[in-house]
Each structure stands twice: as C-alpha cells, then as structure tokens.
Amino acid sequence: MQFEDFKPGPRAQMEWGFGGRRRWRDGALLMALFLGGIGAGQFVISTWLIESVTSALIGLLIVGVGKTVAHLIYLGQPARFYRLFLKPSTSWISRGLVFMVVFVAFGAAYLAPEIGFEWVPWTMGSSLSDALWFVALLGAGLVMIYDGFVLASCKSITSWNTALMPPLFFTYALAGGVAMTYLTMTATGGEILDENTMLSLDAVLLTTMFALIVIYVASMAASTATAKESVRRLTSTRLAIAFVGLAIVAGLMVPLALTYLHEASTEGAVASALLAASAVLELAGDLSVRHSILRAGLHAPALPEGV
Amino acid sequence: MVRLGMVIDLKRCASCHTCTAACKAEHHTPPGVFWAKVIRVESGKYPTVIRQGLPLLCMNCAEPECEKVCPTGATEKRPDGIVTVDSSKCVGCRYCSVACPYGARCFAEDWKDYFTGDRRPSSAFAAHSRKMWLEESDRGVVSKCNFCADRIAEGQNPACVDACPCEARVFGDLEDPESEVSQLIKKRRGRQLHPEYDTDASVYYLPAR
Numbered sequence: 001m002q003f004e005d006f007k008p009g010p011r012a013q014m015e016w017g018f019g020g021r022r023r024w025r026d027g028a029l030l031m032a033l034f035l036g037g038i039g040a041g042q043f044v045i046s047t048w049l050i051e052s053v054t055s056a057l058i059g060l061l062i063v064g065v066g067k068t069v070a071h072l073i074y075l076g077q078p079a080r081f082y083r084l085f086l087k088p089s090t091s092w093i094s095r096g097l098v099f100m101v102v103f104v105a106f107g108a109a110y111l112a113p114e115i116g117f118e119w120v121p122w123t124m125g126s127s128l129s130d131a132l133w134f135v136a137l138l139g140a141g142l143v144m145i146y147d148g149f150v151l152a153s154c155k156s157i158t159s160w161n162t163a164l165m166p167p168l169f170f171t172y173a174l175a176g177g178v179a180m181t182y183l184t185m186t187a188t189g190g191e192i193l194d195e196n197t198m199l200s201l202d203a204v205l206l207t208t209m210f211a212l213i214v215i216y217v218a219s220m221a222a223s224t225a226t227a228k229e230s231v232r233r234l235t236s237t238r239l240a241i242a243f244v245g246l247a248i249v250a251g252l253m254v255p256l257a258l259t260y261l262h263e264a265s266t267e268g269a270v271a272s273a274l275l276a277a278s279a280v281l282e283l284a285g286d287l288s289v290r291h292s293i294l295r296a297g298l299h300a301p302a303l304p305e306g307v
Numbered sequence: 308m309v310r311l312g313m314v315i316d317l318k319r320c321a322s323c324h325t326c327t328a329a330c331k332a333e334h335h336t337p338p339g340v341f342w343a344k345v346i347r348v349e350s351g352k353y354p355t356v357i358r359q360g361l362p363l364l365c366m367n368c369a370e371p372e373c374e375k376v377c378p379t380g381a382t383e384k385r386p387d388g389i390v391t392v393d394s395s396k397c398v399g400c401r402y403c404s405v406a407c408p409y410g411a412r413c414f415a416e417d418w419k420d421y422f423t424g425d426r427r428p429s430s431a432f433a434a435h436s437r438k439m440w441l442e443e444s445d446r447g448v449v450s451k452c453n454f455c456a457d458r459i460a461e462g463q464n465p466a467c468v469d470a471c472p473c474e475a476r477v478f479g480d481l482e483d484p485e486s487e488v489s490q491l492i493k494k495r496r497g498r499q500l501h502p503e504y505d506t507d508a509s510v511y512y513l514p515a516r
Contacts, residue, residue: 005341005344005410006344006346007346008346008347008348008349008361011410013404013405015401015404015414016401016405021339021414021416022416075398075399075400075447076397076398076399076400076401076414076416076446076447076448076449077397077398077399077445077446077447077448078398080379080396080397080398081398083378083379083380083381083396083398084378084379084398084400085378086378086379086380087377087379087380090375090376091375091376091377091378091402092376093376093378093400093402094378097378150402153376153406154405154406155372155406155408155504156372156406156407156408156501156504157405297405299408299410300408300501301348302346302348302361302363302409302410302500303348303350303361303500304500304501
C-alpha cells in the first residue's frame with residue numbers, strides 16, 4: 001500500500017521517475033527521457049554545426065539503443081512494446097515513439113555511406129542525402145520536444161500542465177546535445193571546427209534555460225494550491241538538493257560562469273578542462289531538472305474545496 | 308442509450324471501508340491494489356469544518372483522460388459508459404495512471420500474498436485468489452474498477468453498492484431521468500469531482516451537508 005494513494009491533499013504521482021512505486025526501476029523512464037533528449041540533441045549539433053559523423057552516430061545510438069532499452073526496462077510488459085505505436089492520434093507516447101523511429105531510421109540512412117555502407121545509392125552531400133538529413137533533423141527535434149507534451153497533457157498535475165514544458169525540455173535537450181558533442185569530440189581527439197559558434201550557442205541555451213526555469217517557478221508559485229505545493233517541494237524539501245543545488249546552481253550557473261571564464265583563459269589545456277567540466281555539469285543538471293520536475297508532479301486533491 | 312453511473316451520499320458514508328473490503332473480496336485484488344477506497348478529508352472553514360469519508364473508485368468518465376492517453380488501445384469505453392482495461396493489450400506504461408485525475412488506476416507488478424508478501428501463495432485460498440486475479444488482470448499491467456461488469460451482466464449491482472451497510476451508494480442509468488440516480492442528482496444537487504477537467508465523470512457525490 002502506498003500512503004500517497006490515501007492522502008486527502010495533493011497526491012504525488014508515483015508512476016514515473018526514481019522513487020516511484022518500483023523505486024529504482026521506475027527511474028528507467030527518467031533515463032529514457034534524458035537519453036532521448038541528449039542523443040537527439042547531439043545528432044542535431046554534430047550534423048549541423050560540426051559535421052562529425054562519429055559524434056552524430058553516438059547520438060543516434062544513445063536514442064536507438066539507450067532510450068529503447070530504458071523504455072523496455074520500465075515497461076510492465078516489455079514483450080508487448082509494439083503495441084505502444086498503435087494510437088498516435090491521441091497519445092503522446094505513441095507519437096513520441098513514431099518520432100523516435102523516424103529519427104533513428106532516417107538518421108541511420110543519412111550516416112550510412114560514412115559508416116561502412118558505401119553500397120547505398122547516395123553519398124554525403126547529395127540531394128537525397130540532404131533530404132534524409134532534413135527528415136532526421138525533424139525527427140530529432142520532435143524527439144527532443146515530445147516528452148514535454150507528454151507531461152503537459154496531464155491536466156490534473158498543475159506543475160506539468162503548462163505550455164512551458166515543451167520549450168523547457170527542448171532547450172535542455174539541445175544544451176545536452178552541445179555538452180555531449182563537446183565531450184565526444186574531446187574524448188575522441190576530434191577537432192571542433194566552429195568552436196566559437198558552439199560555445200556561443202551553449203551560452204545562449206544556458207541563459208534561455210535559466211530564464212525558462214525562473215518563469216516556470218514564478219508562474220507555478222502564482223498558480224493553484226497544488227502548484228504552490230510543487231514549488232515548495234522543489235525549493236524547500238530534500239528535492240531542493242536536486243533542483244536548486246544540482247539543476248540550477250551546478251547545472252546552469254556554474255557552466256555559464258565556466259563558459260565566460262574559458263574565454264578569459266589563455267592556456268589551451270585549462271580552457272579545454274573548463275569546458276569539459278562545464279559539459280559534465282550541464283548533463284548532470286539536465287538529468288536533475290527532469291528528475292525534479294517528475295518528482296514534484298502532484299495531482300490536485302480528490303475533493304476540491306466547496307463540495 | 309444507457310449510461311451506467313453511481314451516486315454516493317457523503318452524508319451517509321461512515322468511512323467503514325466495507326466497500327474496499329467487498330471490492331477486494333469480489334476481484335481478489337492483491338496488496339497495494341485498491342479499485343475502491345475511502346480517504347478521510349476535511350472540508351469547510353472554521354467554524355463549520357467537517358471531517359468526512361470520501362469513497363473513491365474509477366469514475367468511468369464519459370470523456371476519459373485515460374482512454375485518450377493510452378498508447379495501446381487497452382483502455383476502451385463501452386457503449387454503456389463503462390471504461391475497461393484489456394489486460395492482454397496493456398504494456399504497463401502507466402500513462403493512464405498519471406493522467407487520471409482521480410487516482411483510480413492501480414499498477415501491480417506481480418501478485419503477492421497478503422500475509423507473507425511472497426509471490427507464492429501461502430494457503431489454498433491464496434492460491435485461489437491468485438488464480439482469480441490473474442484471470443481478471445495480469446502481471447505488470449494497470450487495472451481499475453469497472454463497476455463490477457460481470458455482476459452487472461448478471462443483473463446485479465456492483466459489489467460495493469450491495470455491501471455498503473449505510474446504503475450510501477446507488478447504482479443505475481444516468482440517462483434515464485426517472486432512475487433513482489438521476490432523481491438523487493437532481494433533488495440533492497449531486498456533483499462530480501473535478502468537473503474542470505471536462506471528464507464528465509459517471510460517479511456523483513451528494514453533499515455531506
């Protein structure tokens with residue numbers, strides 16, 4: 001029996017994220033959302049800004065393998081996973097999985113000539129390849145944003161049922177993609193041709209994410225009693241360690257400071273170390289903000305005032 | 308067209324949990340699975356505060372959120388208004404549980420014995436209970452109240468309605484203006500929970516005062 005099921009006041013959702021009904025196993029869903037975001041983001045950044053096949057392939061694998069496995073671990077009946085595709089007309093989970101398949105299929109087809117499948121009838125840079133890339137980018141963008149719609153579609157969880165969810169998840173996914181791309185290039189010794197553009201993009205994304213988080217908290221604090229309780233949990237309970245400490249301070253403020261410090265640093269090795277640290281913190285912040293939002297999801301009380 | 312629904316009189320409910328027990332006896336739900344439950348709530352403002360029991364079950368909504376979000380088509384609405392879960396189609400993603408504003412959906416990873424907490428039944432009755440549960444639902448899927456569809460098919464009331472010692476529950480056709488449920492809703496201003504979500508719940512509550 002879960003105490004939450006019998007609570008008269010706002011009731012925490014116990015289905016998704018670490019600390020759910022199945023404790024750790026329910027965290028697989030959080031990992032699926034996280035991996036989907038950063039993997040798709042990495043593919044977009046790697047193919048658009050720096051043209052790195054290795055990094056793009058890693059992004060594709062994170063989604064195609066990592067996200068898929070995490071979803072399967074989470075499901076109560078993983079053998080029936082194929083049924084998840086059956087209702088894209090009304091269910092955001094179905095739509096998300098369709099986006100994921102489109103992204104992985106077209107992304108793989110786009111990269112195919114560069115990863116050992118020279119027999120395919122297109123080459124990198126051809127019109128067909130560009131068309132494949134465009135569809136893959138579209139799929140990646142939708143994979144990055146759909147989990148925001150999944151949460152926003154839950155009417156009774158006020159802290160999720162907001163138009164801020166999709167842009168927030170999209171921005172975090174893109175920033176996670178920048179961080180993953182930087183770490184991949186550093187680890188593989190690859191050269192980032194347009195590092196300044198990538199760093200400027202990262203700084204813009206971090207600032208946007210910070211602004212979105214502030215707007216999110218402010219709008220929830222001025223919303224219903226249930227939303228206010230969600231904000232209280234995010235800012236003054238144990239969850240604040242993840243939300244304020246890890247997501248905002250370590251995941252946003254410190255990386256932003258490190259990005260500017262890097263510009264002031266004259267030594268190449270120091271600058272690279274600062275950027276790598278910033279990327280790791282951004283990823284930790286990304287995971288943390290998703291965890292916090294899932295855990296702070298509260299259903300409105302069963303009996304509204306006045307009945 | 309018939310639309311089956313229930314009226315619960317909060318003035319009569321004594322929070323005795325007989326409905327919870329009757330539901331468990333009828334459907335052999337394992338520990339942690341409550342298709343019917345009663346929560347204790349306080350309402351009003353000083354000096355007119357009251358503490359009351361609030362019986363909860365699946366509202367079998369006319370516009371069910373759970374049906375919209377279900378990615379597999381396991382959740383369906385019957386012509387008589389009952390919302391059902393086909394356990395052979397459910398994958399256990401629990402989107403429905405998250406989307407349901409009433410907390411009516413239950414997830415059971417596996418059957419467990421009430422006394423030992425084990426997956427192996429500790430008695431002959433527990434073995435029977437396990438068999439019945441697995442016939443009605445399944446492991447790793449979501450389940451919920453279906454107004455005792457099997458009993459309704461036999462012309463009976465749902466188990467919780469018949470078991471309630473305070474006669475706080477009435478079951479019937481919401482579309483028939485002469486039915487007892489329709490009359491009670493009309494005369495005693497029956498209300499649905501969370502009408503703001505536009506779910507058009509089929510369970511109405513008569514105010515406690």
